[in-house]
Amino acid sequence: MLFAAFPASSQVITDTIPQATDSVPQVTDTVPESTDTVPPTSIDPQLLELTNARVPKEYTLGKIKITGTKYLDEQLLISISGLTPGDKLTIPGGDNFSKAINNLWRQNLFSNVQIFFTNVTDGVVDLEINVTERPRLSKFSFKGVRKSDIEELTKKSGLVKGRVVTENTKISAVQAIQKYYTEKGFQSAQVRVEEVPDPSKTNTVTVVFNVNRGAKVRINEVNFYGNQSVTELRLKKQMKGTKEMTKITIHPSDVTSTYGENTKQSFKEYLKDFGFLSITKTKEYLDPYFRFKLFSSAKFNETKYNEDKEKILQYYNSLGFRDAAIVADTHYINNRGSLNVDLKVNEGNRYYFGDITWRGNTKYSDSILNLILGIKKGDIYNAKNLNTKLGKEVTAEGGDISNLYQDDGYLFFQVDPIETAVYNDTIDYEIRLREGPQATIKNITISGNEKTKEHVIRREIRTLPGEKFSRSDLIRSNREIAQLGYFNQEKIGINPVPNPEDGTVDIQYTVEERSSDQLELSAGWGGGIGLTGTLGVSFNNFSINNIWNKKAWDPLPTGDGQKLSLRVQSNGRAYQSYNFSFTEPWLGGKKRNSLTVSLYKSVFRTGGIGSDGRYFFSDSNRLKNFGATIALGKQLKWPDDFFTLVYSLNYTQYKLINYPLFVSSFDSGVSNNVNVKFALSRNSAGPNPMFPVSGSNFLLSAQFTPPYSLFNKKIS
Template sequence: MRIPRVLGPLLGGPVRSSASRPWRRAPRFGATRGIVTVLLAGAVLAIASGTGRAQTPEMITNVQIEGNAQTDEALIRETFGLDAGDRYQVDQVRQGVRNLWRQGLFRDIRVSAERSDGGIALQITVEENPTLLRVRYDGQDKLKEKDFAEVVQLVPGQLVSPAAVDQARRDLETLYRSKGYLLAKVEPELLGERRADLTFRINEGKKVQVEKIRFHGNEHVASDALRGVLKTKEDRWYRGGDFKEDVFDEDKERIVARLGEDGFVDAKIVDVRKTFSENQERLFLDIDVEEGPQYTVGKVDLDHGGEIPENRLRSAILLYEGQPFNTALFDESTSNLYSTLHEQGYIYANIDVRREPQDDGSIDVDWVLTERDPARINRIIVTGNTRTKEEVIRRELRVAPGDIFKRSRVIRSQREVFQLGYFNDIQMDSKTADRETGAIDLILNVDERQTGTASLGAGINSQAGLTGFLQLSQNNFLGNGQILSLRAEFGRFRTFDLSFTEPWLFGTPTTGGIDAFDTRRRYTEYIESRRGGGLRVGRPFPWLDYSSVSLRYSLAKYELDPEPGYEAEIGNPDPTTISALTGTFFRNSVDSPFFPTRGTSTRLVGEIAGTALGGNEDYFFATISTRSYFRTVSKFVLSLGANAGWLTGLDSANDVPFWKRFRLGGISSYGVRGYDDYDIVPNELFPSTGGRTFGIVSAELRYPVVQAVQALAFADAGNTWEGPGDFNLADLKRGAGLGVRIDVPMVGQLGFDYGYGFDRTARQGGPGWEFHFQIGGQTF
């Protein structure tokens, strides 16, 4: 006989929803989900048999599955949990139905039971959710389908449930809220019975702007101070006022932290009310805070039994008795103590921080330090160096096996290896090598970058005309860290340069190098030829970090031939030989050799040439250049630079080589953008004659568009004068504009600048724009 039905509501399941009409909107969780109908035996069997005594559960003789067109029968059986040979129990049947429902595969589940010879036969009849054919979006404008694909977890071919559709709807609305579209609404439409198309109809609404942020309940901390820590800002003409839920959630933590800085340790946000203007485009935020009592710092204790002097540890603590209890300084003090311990090798140290509120409104603080033994470096493991030889990396490290693990030296080692310029990234990691002694292995994982460059191109400017060039360079020659460079330039500028540098001469940090050059440059007024070479040697400067000194000897033959019509101006100088010694001091503390964000680079150069060295010219010049980098708001980096130089003859101040004089302009080392190369000179009547003194100041604001591309805005000002007495900051030639820097593998860094020269003379065409192009160190 057939056992009477016991409907789904008896199991606490949902009631029936209409499956005969298309889904116009996916129901939310807790709403109607479909039919769950269960035909159970259990207690009904006792009534049917006319007995009131307890009976042993009957055996299930068979479980039959029907209605599953796509769902694997084995999956249904496994999920249901009961099969032939199991004892029939009502609770287990109910649980099996719940398990099936949780899969999200079915819109209807029926279980019927029928007594057969020897037990109970079960039949599970399922009605599957429709198969998703495609997902469409309608009405979107500000966001694109690729943005939706990152949050919507529905793909064609899967069985789609109302719950899954509703989850996708909520995910889309959350995505819009995260972008500032608080009023966005998404309505799903699922059309089809067994195979269905899903369309999300989107009403984005306008992006809401924050009109006003108001605080209530803050009696001691000013509202402006609280607003100042928020990333959510009020809309102003100079900035937007976008509201993003995830950012505001973080802002609420910042508010509590800011109150804690003034001693309100128990401060909390009680409520946040959001109201909109009539047009729903402006948002008013009212934030209710509860400051609570203001605490002061009580006793400050430090308990430790290690070898680090207590005065060194106490210098890390920023809290003092009697001041308001600043939670930020409290956290920073704990961090400083850990840094001090780690710097001395106590990386396994533990700090137990105890805060005890007192009746007088103060908080006593006690830092209890357990230092343990300092950790030593067992091995240094280098990985990822597919080209660079391990020795090249290891010689830059400031730590060695057997050393006490000091955090600052490890970080410095990472920086020194990165400054080589051979790697895209360097990751430092460590692992315990010996649990008894605490020794650790230091792991240095490098990501090699392309260090060789090959450049071929052409350019044009008013000085050089049309030029072509070929440049080959390898900054990590054969993986040995050596630098080999060859450059050839053709056209009005003809150049052949060859240089080789060994950074570790004789296995010591001594730089040695050799240069050879043959150059012929044709300008409007004259042709300049020089041929020669040089030897270089350098060492790290021992008393100043990040610094080095070098000395170069060069011997070159110079010839200067005036073009027809310029003999009176240029004269007809005889070929001359210059024998010179050049000393350089260089300090470089920037954090990246490619796109720095902080630090300073400074170079001092002095050169003396004279007959005592075997040449024909006697002169001295000195230059100084410096540039500093500062992180500002967001990812912007501010760069400030200055250059200055002075040239004088040893016999007479004006008796200096013509080609050694300073001519500014362009994007070179003596560059002022917005002006043509070498076009800023002291005397407009003699544009080919440079000055003996110059000064340049420069400012750049850079922004990383992507990892290898930076956009920039710049402002330059500079001039050159005949002598130091003519130096005048009010007489600077000004330029400003926009540019971009692109790091291209196998080519180097490309630079494109478009500058406006405000003080260009009539000879220079008056105020106007000038385009500058740079590839590697070459400018056009």
Template sequence: MSPALISEAKRKILNLYHDDGYLLAEVTEEITPGSADNMKNLTLHIKEGKKVRIKDIEFKNNEQFSASRLRRIMKETKKRNLWLLKIGEFDRKKFQEDKQLLVDFYNKEGYRDFEIISDSIHYSDDNKSIYLTLELYEGPRYKYRNIIFTGNNLFTTEQLHRVLGINSGDYYNRQEQEMAIYDRINGLYMDRGYLYFNIVPQEIPVGEDELDLLLNITENHQVSVGRINIVGNDRTHENVIRRELKIFPGDIFSREALIRSQREIFIMNYFSDVVPDIVPYSEDEVDVEITVKEKSSDRANLSFSISQTYGLIGGGGLEFNNFRGRGQQLRVSYQQGTNYSIYGTRTNAYKSASISFTDPWIFDSPNLVGFSIFYTERGYSSSYYYYPYDLTQRGASLRWGRRFRWPDNYFRGTWIFSGSKKEYHNLNETYLEQVLLGRDKTTNISLTQIISRDSRDAPEFPTRGSVLSWSTTLAGWFLGGTEHFVKNIFNLDFYTPTFWKLVLYNSVEVGLIQKIRDDSIIPPDERFIMGGAGMVYGTPLRGYDDNAISPVPLSATGSTYSYWGGETMFKYTLEYRVPISENPTIYGLLFAEAGNTWMNLKTTDPFNLRRSAGFGVRFYMPALGMIGVDLGYGFDDIDPEGYSGHGIPEGWKTHFIFGMPF
């Protein structure tokens, strides 16, 4: 037992306490005789003390940025806050990380030579708080003078300058420089097969505040792809994965094609992780190994919501999103709701059943085929903004789709041929004549074209990319039937990453429906209605009751008709999404929405919108799907003319969703 050994043990214990913020911890040793002459007992007595808090953070020689600005850069090392108990605790490890954040900040602003000369800790008189002092050297703010490439044969210097994106006269930015070199320039070569490409940057200061950037390139030779191995697909057939690949054996290696292949496999939502790896095989050839981790994509789906119209709506179904491991979708669902109307004596009812099957790659070709069969009953509601009749609808549809190569290979087209019969019951004569032109039975035969583009980077919590969809439905005309109209719906969703892992989500939806014959009708169930969570039908708008937003026309006598439905629709949604868990996917959100429906194109006013805001949470649970709850505040009355709420805001509304995405 040597003094050096005891001292080292005490030092390690103190470092452990100091790293956790117990800077006043003390360790003393006590040596007592052992059980034998050549043995001694060592006892280490620890006095932990209290965790010290940061009273203030001071900076020396900071001329370019204020102390308050620099304190904001430090993420974890903060001054004590009387209201937030955790704020102000000192953690040595996090302090080191925050010092690196200061270095990165100055380097990003052009201060290449910045360094923290020293840091010191001073205790308050009562030893309960500490003062941190950082002495800085900012140095000059550099600009690029010359940017020089050497060793480049495949691309001209002018081409490399355009890709680099840094010009003479720009302020030095280390973060941007590294991204330009190792992402843009490196990617340019690796996308063309130069896997062993190498670039060495050299910064040469010139004068007091300029530098030359010399980029030494070694291109080496092109590499081709040998074998592509799929690992970890215990359930999914290998061809389901291979048909999504954008890189193939014999191709010149392309990093872009490999990353795109990873995205295409991941967006199917059959796997929780997709990891590509490059395995050198020979000097001119590499193998690609793609490791996937299967996750549950089939669901016994229980859905539940509360609707003012239909009360408690519940149901269930089976969703086989990777049916038999072949990438096919088989869905069977049933929903039913019942409620006693507070506005009358009729009992509302809702019943829906459907079965659908889709094969997105029939015979392993980029062609989609599918079919669906459906049956729906919607019961009477006496409230003026809900359907004032009973509706029974039954029908079927056939679907065919194709992936496009132009304008790019994110686009696809889908065509749906459908037919259905509708029967209206328990409606008054006025509504029958004005809305349905005296018909209590109609036939819908329609052809729908959907052009879509999906470039999201993930299926459940996208952080970048967009989803575009333009749906056009032609009903009747040469197809036959008693309903003759054209319906267009355009939707654009886009995702933007912000700081940390927060995501900004924007969505715009526009709809227009017009009849194509004077003697035809636009059925009320095809018109646009809005409100609620859209659990049953209609366009969601949180903060309002289900299907509560619709134009209310006047009769010839000046009285109001019952529910009518609009021919035009507009809705805008803004969400700020905060990730909580990656597996399973859980995120919170803040939202603001605005939307409305109008009687026709002439009366459309995009500045007359029903507005709402609120917050919510989403859970993606294995075998259950998406579970969500939103609390929204409606700022407007659904009927500003005074037919219902007399100008009073709708106020807070709670929307529950189980098993269906919002």
């Protein structure tokens, strides 16, 4: 019950909202009873007249005062209420006060709102809006959960300290917790909420979520009913997110479903059908008895389950059953505490392609289009395959009708397959084409490259101003930009912007820079050896042109797409190695001809145990290596431009001191080696170089060393 204390010199009329609910209640006009122990000595006659009025009269709103708020700005609440000094009020009968209360109530910030008349003078009414703020969240915790789950539950619950606590807030948090554990396989997780006032802070509460996860439920078996043309095992294979648990038994499940009964194949039928000659039939026979799922968690996830049902229908459609439907499905806990999933399907009839005719094609003849389409009369109906061949579903591989046209500049090309007749089990199609005009590339713009120079990106792009638009060139350009390794492959954007007025198209490329440099650092200590370690750096987007420009050092000059590598490795005095490498991928800047120069030097030493009992290394037993390589690479045009040929000339010098490296008779002196290496490679993998989804990569190399013994007879 609501009540209010009245001043001795005033009479109050209130509009109130009852407490303790989140729903919007009916607004009532009441006159609260006075609870003052001291009786009033005087009453404002104008307030009394206003209270007892029966005839509507117009008043002007005067002052507005907000009381009861602890955290909210008073002027903001007045603004939210919709009341403004100077407003005209009709009392009784007006709806200004009820609207004000509803406006404040909808904010979900208050558990009670009251409006009081505090003064009436010459037709001007002063108001007091009294609010009771809902408690705010001081802290919250989870009981009955693992420590590893607390962080995830904190994120998913959406709770924030200091915010108002409502019933909706708690319900949303409980649903998020239950969903979290349902996805982990706890189908019967229960959450109980405790809300306790926090005595350390005014009008705040502590919320405790008591979680009972229950037992983890795994999928025992998935059963299909009504499938006549497709075996149950093939349907289960389509369900990537709903897997059964491992099973080994001599008594298969005999649970009867409301959808009917699945008759299992007997051993005699298996032998009679020569099932032992087929791996698939053997799996189908053994499935009720033996099922080995090594990497399957067998958790039931509602979202993945719904996705799997769509995959089942897509699989049916690919087999020609375009009317296939899952008419009913259910999942329930069996008497062993695991989950059974039953699905009832209606396969419908299998359909086949009939006559396919073309309409609107002027560029290519029907025979050429039929050849590319690759679908003949009598083929099993497959809508997905039809859309893929037409280019309605874009693929990186291309080879479809849309790709044929768009590679020849027909940017505005459209194709629509129309069913013209369905009779018995045959479907006739008319494929309607709108070729449109050919588009020429006008402008190429690049944005997002903060460090990389524009010419580094532009030289990789296959779309050039003045040439016809080509979808294949866009796909290839995307791959080449990704292969650079300087940008986030997922954020590479290509946006063709048509200009219908002049038949041209602008192409906008957007990239997002990412760090491509590498740092290698390791260190250790070995007994008798001392300090060991490796330090290596690779700058994959280096700029040698700006090496003398101090402003470009951040920390090194970058942006020209060159590669600089430095590496030092030490194993105490036993071994030291120094490596340097520089690569210019576009020598001259006009063609993809690469130049690589590398130098390396290493020292090996052997030793023994000295008189002091410690291991030592001596310069009297050592091997020094010095090597240099220069390589020239060239992109080939035949058989295609994915091929690259690299020629390299290598020189290595060996200086030996009591170090029999080659033969025991030669342990001191100098040895030189010169060889030539040819490497032929083809790399079409992509578009992401780290995780390619198409293409291939191979390398063929040969290395030749001159026959020194023919020139120097002293060499045996």
